[in-house]
Amino acid sequence: MLSNKTFASLYGEHYEEDMERLNTAISYRNKIFHGQLTNEKLSSEDLGAVIENIKRWCQRLSEAAYDEYGYCGFGRNSFQKSSLDLSEKISTPINNSAEYREFITNHMRR
Structure with missing residues (x-):
């Protein structure tokens, strides 16, 4: 990891509950993608709520990353440099191509 912050500390206050919702969404996706039933009898409204949870997760992560690094990774121009001095926020400095x-x-x- 390049950052000196854990993902949970970067994400902030609602990390545990939002990650639980995201993991539930991932399990639904995996079942649906493989043509299996979720055993939850999900309605289109239920799936809509799952989509809203994913959007909220992305929004919160985007805002936290932008606040911390001046860059979120979700925007249209995702290949850009931050205008902030990030040297204090990096746990693994990389100075050349070999590193x-x-x-x-x-x-x-891993």
């Missing part, structure tokens, strides 16, 4: 390669290699092994 970047090592970082990627180490994280791909």
Whole structure:
């Protein structure tokens, strides 16, 4: 991880409940994608509520990331640099291509 903050601390106050809702949405998606029933007898209104939960999760994450890093990753122009000095917020500084390669290699092994 490049950030010196955990995902939960970045996300903030509603992390646990929102992650639980997101994990539920992921389980629904997996069942539906594979042509299986969710065993929940979900209506279109139920699925609409799940979509709203996903949107809320994305919005909260976007706002938290923008507040912390000056960049959210969700916007149209997602390939941009932050205008903030992020040196104090990075736990893994990468100074050259060899360090970047090592970082990627180490994280791909997980």
